[in-house]
Amino acid sequence: MAQLQNENIKLVRKLVLGSMLMFGFGFALVPLYDVFCDITGLNGKVTRTGAAEPMQVDRSREINLQLIAVNNEAMPWQFEPITAAMTIHPGLTGQTAFLAYNPTGQNMVAQAVPSVAPAEAAEYLQKINCFCFERQTLEPGQSREMPLLFVIDPELPEHITTITLSYTLFDITPQLQASYRNGQPSMRRFML
Amino acid sequence: MGTLEQTVETEEHHGPARGITRWLYTTNHKDIGTMYLWFSLIMFLLGGCMALSIRAELFQPGLQLMAPNFFNQMTTMHGLIMVFGAVMPAFVGLANWMVPLMIGAPDMALPRMNNWSFWILPFAFSMMVSTLFMEGGAPNFGWTFYAPLSTTYAPPSVTFFIFAVHMMGISSIMGAINIIATILNLRAPGMTMMKLPLFVWTWLITAFLLIAVMPVLAGVVTMMLMDIHFGTSFFNAAGGGDPVLFQHVFWFFGHPEVYIMILPAFGIVSQIIPTFARKKLFGYASMVYATASIAFLSFIVWAHHMFTVGMPLAGELFFMFSTMLIAVPTGVKVFNWVATMFRGSMTFETPMLFALAFVVLFTIGGFSGLMLAIAPADFQYHDTYFVVAHFHYVLVPGAVFSIMAGVYYWLPKWTGNMYHEGMGKLHFWLSFIGVNITFFPMHFVGLAGMPRRIPDYALQFADFNAVASVGAFIFGLSQLLLVYNVIQCIRVKRHTTAQVWEGAEGLEWTVPSPAPYHTFAQPPLVK
Numbered sequence: 001m002a003q004l005q006n007e008n009i010k011l012v013r014k015l016v017l018g019s020m021l022m023f024g025f026g027f028a029l030v031p032l033y034d035v036f037c038d039i040t041g042l043n044g045k046v047t048r049t050g051a052a053e054p055m056q057v058d059r060s061r062e063i064n065l066q067l068i069a070v071n072n073e074a075m076p077w078q079f080e081p082i083t084a085a086m087t088i089h090p091g092l093t094g095q096t097a098f099l100a101y102n103p104t105g106q107n108m109v110a111q112a113v114p115s116v117a118p119a120e121a122a123e124y125l126q127k128i129n130c131f132c133f134e135r136q137t138l139e140p141g142q143s144r145e146m147p148l149l150f151v152i153d154p155e156l157p158e159h160i161t162t163i164t165l166s167y168t169l170f171d172i173t174p175q176l177q178a179s180y181r182n183g184q185p186s187m188r189r190f191m192l
Numbered sequence: 193m194g195t196l197e198q199t200v201e202t203e204e205h206h207g208p209a210r211g212i213t214r215w216l217y218t219t220n221h222k223d224i225g226t227m228y229l230w231f232s233l234i235m236f237l238l239g240g241c242m243a244l245s246i247r248a249e250l251f252q253p254g255l256q257l258m259a260p261n262f263f264n265q266m267t268t269m270h271g272l273i274m275v276f277g278a279v280m281p282a283f284v285g286l287a288n289w290m291v292p293l294m295i296g297a298p299d300m301a302l303p304r305m306n307n308w309s310f311w312i313l314p315f316a317f318s319m320m321v322s323t324l325f326m327e328g329g330a331p332n333f334g335w336t337f338y339a340p341l342s343t344t345y346a347p348p349s350v351t352f353f354i355f356a357v358h359m360m361g362i363s364s365i366m367g368a369i370n371i372i373a374t375i376l377n378l379r380a381p382g383m384t385m386m387k388l389p390l391f392v393w394t395w396l397i398t399a400f401l402l403i404a405v406m407p408v409l410a411g412v413v414t415m416m417l418m419d420i421h422f423g424t425s426f427f428n429a430a431g432g433g434d435p436v437l438f439q440h441v442f443w444f445f446g447h448p449e450v451y452i453m454i455l456p457a458f459g460i461v462s463q464i465i466p467t468f469a470r471k472k473l474f475g476y477a478s479m480v481y482a483t484a485s486i487a488f489l490s491f492i493v494w495a496h497h498m499f500t501v502g503m504p505l506a507g508e509l510f511f512m513f514s515t516m517l518i519a520v521p522t523g524v525k526v527f528n529w530v531a532t533m534f535r536g537s538m539t540f541e542t543p544m545l546f547a548l549a550f551v552v553l554f555t556i557g558g559f560s561g562l563m564l565a566i567a568p569a570d571f572q573y574h575d576t577y578f579v580v581a582h583f584h585y586v587l588v589p590g591a592v593f594s595i596m597a598g599v600y601y602w603l604p605k606w607t608g609n610m611y612h613e614g615m616g617k618l619h620f621w622l623s624f625i626g627v628n629i630t631f632f633p634m635h636f637v638g639l640a641g642m643p644r645r646i647p648d649y650a651l652q653f654a655d656f657n658a659v660a661s662v663g664a665f666i667f668g669l670s671q672l673l674l675v676y677n678v679i680q681c682i683r684v685k686r687h688t689t690a691q692v693w694e695g696a697e698g699l700e701w702t703v704p705s706p707a708p709y710h711t712f713a714q715p716p717l718v719k
Contacts, residue, residue, distance in 0.1 A: 007377050015369045026410070027415070029411075
């Protein structure tokens with residue numbers, strides 16, 4: 001019986017350890033998932049940012065780029081692209097902008113989160129400069145033209161002729177206030 | 193600490209304590225199994241009442257009985273209570289009762305923990321059900337509690353829901369640890385792994401699934417808790433998180449969870465069919481391997497619940513084919529059951545009727561599952577009543593029928609009395625007819641595009657919904673017969689033999705009926 005008790009305790013230790021590891025694994029899925037999306041370019045997250053290497057301009061085809069601006073719920077700003085769609089040769093640096101206007105009576109901070117469809121195109125859309133790299137602060141009644149500088153990689157697969165780039169604008173004023181109260185920023189790094 | 197040794201020694205000479213403390217302090221696997229089963233029955237009736245209120249509202253198009261928000265609370269609570277409160281505790285109860293009897297063990301390996309894992313449940317579910325009476329109402333975001341519905345837009349009671357899930361998770365994990373320790377360490381001499389009854393095998397594999405995924409569920413609700421109260425942004429896009437992450441983590445738990453609810457059912461049916469076909473189970477080893485393969489595959493198919501979130505083609509194909517692969521081991525099982533019956537001397541007592549209905553109706557549910565696995569077709573089926581029809585076919589005439597089959601099969605062993613066969617059959621036929629009237633029309637309205645979880649619907653769905661509602665009330669009310677049959681079996685003395693069923697084989701049928709409070713204090717020798 002005493003020996004059985006020992007065996008039971010040994011087995012229980014292993015099983016409890018196993019369930020604790022699985023609890024940890026649940027949380028490990030969060031970075032794993034980000035890493036997986038980074039590597040594969042799934043989920044429409046634009047992973048290539050910053051200065052572009054000079055590229056061969058592919059004049060043989062034109063890509064149709066559609067621009068969409070969406071307000072997250074409870075975001076009162078006016079937010080729209082200056083042009084809804086544009087055509088551009090791959091490898092050529094394109095420039096456009098989005099307009100934002102704060103109609104409320106208070107200072108507000110916003111963060112734009114981009115998404116690319118089809119997801120397959122995400123890794124070929126390189127943003128050289130984007131308003132989504134930074135938080136946007138607008139005073140009451142202030143408006144701003146927020147620039148976007150990008151280039152489409154000529155390696156883009158042949159069958160993709162249209163890319164949709166969508167920005168969702170989030171009001172992060174309450175979160176910022178909360179994190180100032182706590183004395184530390186509480187937000188995870190943006191995956192732009 | 194209540195060790196197994198102390199439990200066996202002290203209670204050996206005393207028998208059960210008297211009064212309420214018997215149930216509060218008990219470490220006896222039979223007492224705890226009984227409590228699990230009663231708890232599960234109460235939850236089944238409660239969840240059933242919620243289902244009936246849903247069907248009553250859906251009897252006609254338009255809003256009749258309840259506000260949409262209350263309807264959403266009903267669908268959410270019905271799902272949570274049936275999954276975590278009715279089906280899972282019923283299987284744990286059956287395991288508590290039968291696993292030690294089947295392997296010749298005197299009790300569960302960790303009797304004190306066994307007591308604890310049961311007594312957490314009433315508290316967890318009191319907390320969960322109490323949210324119905326809170327300001328803002330109960331959780332209303334569906335039993336899958338997708339973020340941000342369950343975080344940003346959740347009622348305040350969501351915190352109680354989160355802690356209830358934590359508690360039932362702890363209960364399940366402790367129960368699983370106990371079952372694994374019992375099966376691995378307490379088998380009678382000569383009871384090798386490949387001689388284990390299939391119910392024991394399926395529960396062993398289920399217990400490993402529980403240990404692997406219940407902590408992930410605890411993790412995902414913890415992330416929700418942190419998002420809601422501590423300003424993190426796991427699932428909040430504004431803070432750099434991603435709501436789709438929720439679905440991935442949830443279904444990483446959720447898909448193994450659906451096998452947790454069906455593998456013990458396979459085990460029960462694999463015990464019952466050989467008994468009433470009076471033949472040995474066909475393909476014992478292949479049954480064991482099929483169960484293990486299903487358990488393994490359950491970890492690599494989770495995203496078939498989320499074909500429409502915008503996965504890349506490669507992902508859709510992977511999850512489509514891996515899901516279809518599950519049909520292979522499941523098919524092995526179904527063919528083995530049929531082969532067991534082939535040329536058997538079959539009789540059709542109530543447990544066998546439920547087991548046969550299980551085989552037929554579960555297979556229908558499996559086939560609609562295959563249809564849902566086809567990624568391109570799933571875009572049409574997604575979130576429609578077709579999905580509702582599919583998972584109710586595998587869970588009601590699947591898991592629930594197997595539990596009822598097991599209850600009728602083992603009830604004479606537990607009580608020492610035979611249940612009333614005529615009443616048992618009446619219960620079966622009313623349930624069988626009711627279940628099909630309820631869920632079969634849902635396939636049609638689902639294919640025609642009726643979305644799930646909506647309190648109102650377009651007029652063209654009216655007739656089928658009225659039919660489904662009638663069936664639901666037939667099925668729901670006929671469960672009162674189950675309650676009657678169980679109570680009658682306990683109270684009316686119709687003594688039965690130790691073997692109970694002519695074709696029954698296994699250690700559990702060698703002990704007297706009713707099974708004495710202590711069995712196998714001296715381990716039997718298995719040849």
